[in-house]
Amino acid sequence: xxxxxxxxxxxxxxxxxxxxxxxxxxxxxxxxxxxxxxxxxxxxxxxxxxxxxxxxxxxxxxxxxxxxxxxxxxxxxxxxxxxxxxxxxxxxxxxxxxxxxxxxxxxxxxxxxxxxxxxxxxxxxxxxxxxxxxxxxxxxxxxxxxxxxxxxxxxxxxxxxxxxxxxxxxxxxxxxxxxxxxxxxxxxxxxxxxxxxxxxxxxxxxxxxxxxxxxxxxxxxxxxxxxxxxxxxxxxxxxxxxxxxxxxxxxxxxxxxxxxxxxxxxxxxxxxxxxxxxxxxxxxxxxxxxxxxxxxxxxxxxxxxxxxxxxxxxxxxxxxxxxxxxxxxxxxxxxxxxxxxxxxxxxxxxxxxxxxxxxxxxxxxxxxxxxxxxxxxxxxxxxxxxxxxxxxxxxxxxxxxxxxxxxxxxxxxxxxxxxxxxxxxxxxxxxxxxxxxxxxxxxxxxxxxxxxxxxxxxxxxxxxxxxxxxxxxxxxxxxxxxxxxxxxxxxxxxxxxxxxxxxxxxxxxxxxxxxxxxxxxxxxxxxxxxxxxxxxxxxxxxxxxxxxxxxxxxxxxxxxxxxxxxxxxxxxxxxxxxxxxxxxxxxxxxxxxxxxxxxxxxxxxxxxxxxxxx
Amino acid sequence: xxxxxxxxxxxxxxxxxxxxxxxxxxxxxxxxxxxxxxxxxxxxxxxxxxxxxxxxxxxxxxxxxxxxxxxxxxxxxxxxxxxxxxxxxxxxxxxxxxxxxxxxxxxxxxxxxxxxxxxxxxxxxxxxxxxxxxxxxxxxxxxxxxxxxxxxxxxxxxxxxxxxxxxxxxxxxxxxxxxxxxxxxxxxxxxxxxxxxx
Amino acid sequence: xxxxxxxxxxxxxxxxxxxxxxxxxxxxxxxxxxxxxxxxxxxxxxxxxxx
Numbered sequence: 122x123x124x125x126x127x128x129x130x131x132x133x134x135x136x137x138x139x140x141x142x143x144x145x146x147x148x149x150x151x152x153x154x155x156x157x158x159x160x161x162x163x164x165x166x167x168x169x170x171x172x173x174x175x176x177x178x179x180x181x182x183x184x185x186x187x188x189x190x191x192x193x194x195x196x197x198x199x200x201x202x203x204x205x206x207x208x209x210x211x212x213x214x215x216x217x218x219x220x221x222x223x224x225x226x227x228x229x230x231x232x233x234x235x236x237x238x239x240x241x242x243x244x245x246x247x248x249x250x251x252x253x254x255x256x257x258x259x260x261x262x263x264x265x266x267x268x269x270x271x272x273x274x275x276x277x278x279x280x281x282x283x284x285x286x287x288x289x290x291x292x293x294x295x296x297x298x299x300x301x302x303x304x305x306x307x308x309x310x311x312x313x314x315x316x317x318x319x320x321x322x323x324x325x326x327x328x329x330x331x332x333x334x335x336x337x338x339x340x341x342x343x344x345x346x347x348x349x350x351x352x353x354x355x356x357x358x359x360x361x362x363x364x365x366x367x368x369x370x371x372x373x374x375x376x377x378x379x380x381x382x383x384x385x386x387x388x389x390x391x392x393x394x395x396x397x398x399x400x401x402x403x404x405x406x407x408x409x410x411x412x413x414x415x416x417x418x419x420x421x422x423x424x425x426x427x428x429x430x431x432x433x434x435x436x437x438x439x440x441x442x443x444x445x446x447x448x449x450x451x452x453x454x455x456x457x458x459x460x461x462x463x464x465x466x467x468x469x470x471x472x473x474x475x476x477x478x479x480x481x482x483x484x485x486x487x488x489x490x491x492x493x494x495x496x497x498x499x500x501x502x503x504x505x506x507x508x509x510x511x512x513x514x515x516x517x518x519x520x521x522x523x524x525x526x527x528x529x530x531x532x533x534x535x536x537x538x539x540x541x542x543x544x545x546x547x548x549x550x551x552x553x554x555x556x557x558x559x560x561x562x563x564x565x566x567x568x569x570x571x572x573x574x575x576x577x578x579x580x581x582x583x584x585x586x587x588x589x590x591x592x593x594x595x596x597x598x599x600x601x602x603x604x605x606x607x608x609x610x611x612x613x614x615x616x617x618x619x620x621x622x623x624x625x626x627x628x629x630x631x632x633x634x635x636x637x638x639x640x641x642x643x644x645x646x647x648x649x650x651x652x653x654x655x656x657x658x659x660x661x662x663x664x665x666x667x668x669x670x671x672x673x674x675x676x677x678x679x680x681x682x683x684x685x686x687x688x689x690x691x692x693x694x695x696x697x698x699x700x701x702x703x704x705x706x707x708x709x710x711x712x713x714x715x716x717x718x719x720x721x722x723x724x725x726x727x728x729x730x731x732x733x734x735x
Numbered sequence: 736x737x738x739x740x741x742x743x744x745x746x747x748x749x750x751x752x753x754x755x756x757x758x759x760x761x762x763x764x765x766x767x768x769x770x771x772x773x774x775x776x777x778x779x780x781x782x783x784x785x786x787x788x789x790x791x792x793x794x795x796x797x798x799x800x801x802x803x804x805x806x807x808x809x810x811x812x813x814x815x816x817x818x819x820x821x822x823x824x825x826x827x828x829x830x831x832x833x834x835x836x837x838x839x840x841x842x843x844x845x846x847x848x849x850x851x852x853x854x855x856x857x858x859x860x861x862x863x864x865x866x867x868x869x870x871x872x873x874x875x876x877x878x879x880x881x882x883x884x885x886x887x888x889x890x891x892x893x894x895x896x897x898x899x900x901x902x903x904x905x906x907x908x909x910x911x912x913x914x915x916x917x918x919x920x921x922x923x924x925x926x927x928x929x930x931x932x933x
Numbered sequence: 934x935x936x937x938x939x940x941x942x943x944x945x946x947x948x949x950x951x952x953x954x955x956x957x958x959x960x961x962x963x964x965x966x967x968x969x970x971x972x973x974x975x976x977x978x979x980x981x982x983x984x
Contacts, residue, residue, distance in 0.1 A: 462891025
């Protein structure tokens with residue numbers, strides 16, 4: 122911590138928040154709000170004279186509320202920066218007549234009641250997101266009696282009570298009578314691994330944290346008896362199993378089963394736990410003097426703000442989605458942005474440090490190179506075909522297209538370095554004004570032509586996204602999962618690229634069945650481009666129906682890179698559907714679409730002419 | 736480039752028996768010769784191996800190829816390989832296209848040589864048709880501002896900031912609370928070595 | 934905000950009701966066959982295909 126404070130190349134903005142981020146890899150512009158702390162940070166010597174005279178006493182959040190602090194305070198003795206802060210909401214009033222005692226006490230005169238928030242702008246090439254976690258609040262689990270019974274505490278509160286720098290100077294005592302408890306129960310998985318309340322996932326660290334806590338207790342108070350109530354103990358890291366064994370050796374009792382109820386004896390203030398011991402199959406009661414709830418962790422409740430700013434994705438559990446779970450585990454889908462620590466998933470200190478160094482190394486690669494190449498798969502706009510509708514800017518998952526202004530005659534602009542190449546803009550542009558390099562309309566339609574030139578009735582045209590469904594097909598191949606040979610895949614980078622007209626063109630060329638396939642929503646490699654795929658397919662279903670073509674002939678499927686099984690299953694199902702399409706039906710469809718295409722051509726010619734003459 | 740007459744080379748890979756065991760690769764190669772603008776067709780046992788790559792480079796020179804279609808495995812594995820290969824021979828890497836005869840054909844239609852061969856022909860045809868319309872692409876380069884932003888001053892942010900700064904980069908570390916340290920600063924001891932947190 | 938809507942699986946033909954929030958795209962799978970070709974049936978054809 123100290124190293125950060127004195128490093129010549131680290132500029133620390135404490136008590137500050139990121140207000141706005143724009144730009145792209147290599148060129149991010151960041152606005153930081155430095156909140157007023159009312160103490161001049163560089164001049165404060167942390168002498169503490171101000172605190173002595175401050176008359177306001179409030180609970181100390183660092184000590185989990187077990188002790189108090191003043192309105193002007195230092196968060197903890199080793200704080201970096203080593204400067205006091207005045208909480209203006211707690212202060213009696215910044216009017217010196219009301220109080221002003223701290224100002225009087227401060228010899229260096231570094232307290233400034235009129236300090237204002239500052240906005241600071243910096244330019245950076247890469248960003249590391251290390252926003253950490255929220256600790257689960259177990260209040261909603263009323264069976265455990267947290268907040269009803271004082272002697273039920275969380276594992277975070279335990280840390281302060283056992284710490285030499287804590288409110289009790291390291292004397293572990295129970296809140297009601299300030300006596301060292303002779304029996305302590307730990308309840309595991311509080312807020313974790315539950316389908317009903319809290320979270321479904323395992324919070325990773327709580328088993329080891331409890332094992333550590335029991336050993337700390339035995340170190341301090343060998344006579345204290347610990348009982349751990351658990352679902353299963355997960356001690357999988359280096360040295361973890363040994364710690365678990367050691368805690369058993371010193372006498373910690375491990376009981377498999379989570380208590381259904383904790384009740385306080387109003388006289389002794391002891392707690393009675395009722396639990397089904399799943400090893401013995403019996404319902405037991407355990408009386409202890411104190412209960413520690415081993416709470417899990419969660420994504421920051423306000424993370425969505427930053428998520429939107431950086432166009433990041435999250436998985437179902439709220440933690441961020443990596444660019445690739447195995448090969449790019451610290452890269453975000455937004456190039457130049459990396460993850461470190463619990464923002465990505467619950468993890469311990471060691472893993473966080475490992476991941477942080479990995480993220481720093483990944484960021485260094487870009488910074489050292491000094492220049493970055495942008496893969497030539499980006500979108501290009503032909504302004505002569507643009508009619509300022511702004512659809513492209515609205516659908517771009519990366520905000521890589523600036524919105525147009527019809528009145529001022531400003532066309533949308535594609536920021537190439539921010540474009541990831543999903544092609545959603547090109548697919549949604551009603552005027553075909555956007556070309557995707559290396560995945561042009563003509564190139565894709567030429568593939569459809571080739572596939573359907575001969576025996577079209579026997580073939581299914583399938584569009585597959587590069588990252589998931591195409592890779593799902595590869596997975597089926599690697600696993601030698603057999604399926605009917607009727608399918609013909611056309612690869613696009615993202616299913617968002619699949620233009621309405623590709624689908625209609627395939628039907629016009631005699632395809633009995635068309636499949637659009639992409640990533641599951643949570644896996645989408647282009648943030649939310651896949652949601653536009655869905656909307657487009659829904660629109661197409663309506664259109665097909667209106668034209669008198671069975672919507673069933675257009676199929677939609679989300680297949681992940683790992684779902685070879687699903688890929689093969691879908692191909693078998695599609696083959697069954699294909700067989701039901703008669704040559705007459707296909708012929709009729711071709712007629713309908715030929716007439717439609719003629720009408721559309723006439724419409725478009727008119728539109729282009731109007732645009733050109735304007 | 737646009738005006739230049741198309742000269743496409745198709746390289747059909749046996750992949751040992753991985754493809755040739757199911758697909759009649761000779762028939763696919765013969766078929767490829769009939770496709771428009773195809774001027775050279777080469778069969779390889781393993782196209783991705785050095786001898787196979789050398790065949791591609793040689794054919795590019797000999798036949799003055801300006802498009803290359805490699806009919807082998809998934810581009811997810813070997814697209815970078817063959818892009819580099821054609822680039823070494825002086826062709827823009829975006830003028831190379833692949834047809835996936837292995838993962839998407841021979842491996843998944845093992846009992847049906849006839850249908851698999853027909854499908855392989857379709858895949859090659861599709862790739863050739865696409866290749867005819869490919870254009871050379873140049874990857875844009877943008878300069879990088881040599882500084883990093885680290886959001887969050889817990890143990891993860893601190894470590895990342897120190898590593899980056901020690902590597903010589905300017906770092907801006909933003910912490911919401913009045914002090915850095917995060918959750919770890921509130922812990923007493925850390926498992927598994929029981930050392931102090933601060 | 935979520936309302937009920939009718940859905941039809943275009944793979945197996947299964948008809949069912951499910952929650953639906955207008956304007957919030959959601960991944961859907963047929964409860965019977967698991968397919969994602971699930972089409973929301975509109976009560977009345979209110980501007981189908983607004984393009």
